Amino acid sequence: MLQWQIFIAFFIPGILGYGGGPASIPLIENEVVGRFHWMTVTQFSNVLAFANSLPGPIAPQMAGYIGYQVGGVLGLLVALIATIAPSLILLMVLLRILYKFKDSPKVKWLTLLIRPIIVIMLGVMAWNFFAASEQASGWVPMILIGATSFVLLERFRIHPAFIIAGALLIGALFMG
Numbered sequence: 001m002l003q004w005q006i007f008i009a010f011f012i013p014g015i016l017g018y019g020g021g022p023a024s025i026p027l028i029e030n031e032v033v034g035r036f037h038w039m040t041v042t043q044f045s046n047v048l049a050f051a052n053s054l055p056g057p058i059a060p061q062m063a064g065y066i067g068y069q070v071g072g073v074l075g076l077l078v079a080l081i082a083t084i085a086p087s088l089i090l091l092m093v094l095l096r097i098l099y100k101f102k103d104s105p106k107v108k109w110l111t112l113l114i115r116p117i118i119v120i121m122l123g124v125m126a127w128n129f130f131a132a133s134e135q136a137s138g139w140v141p142m143i144l145i146g147a148t149s150f151v152l153l154e155r156f157r158i159h160p161a162f163i164i165a166g167a168l169l170i171g172a173l174f175m176g
């Protein structure tokens with residue numbers, strides 16, 4: 001039963017997560033935190049931060065880690081298959097149809113309608129992360145890290161990988 005729950009928890013976001021990783025992250029959070037209660041918002045945000053610091057697609061990284069935490073090696077495999085399967089199925093079945101109608105005004109209109117929904121979902125998730133961060137470490141460290149990151153990115157044009165590595169180091173040294 002647990003393996004089936006792991007499969008469902010990652011298959012549903014894979015099917016509904018139009019737009020890739022950023023669109024599927026709030027859906028994964030809903031399943032992992034809200035529906036199955038395998039993690040708290042803080043734990044999920046930590047997994048998300050760690051997965052963001054690694055190269056490659058974020059959804060399979062999160063699925064692998066969460067699947068392993070919940071169901072061991074078998075859970076990891078089930079979560080990865082569930083995350084990758086929707087894309088493979090949709091690619092194989094719908095590629096020709098999508099290619100045929102790619103210039104359709106209706107398809108373009110639907111794509112434009114989906115974008116605001118994704119932005120709202122990401123905003124709600126970010127707000128939950130801010131609230132969990134405030135509870136875990138307080139406003140001062142959160143604002144200092146956020147403001148410093150913004151200045152380093154925008155003013156000094158430091159590569160985001162260095163900012164992420166620095167934030168991970170600060171978290172490991174001072175907040176862990």
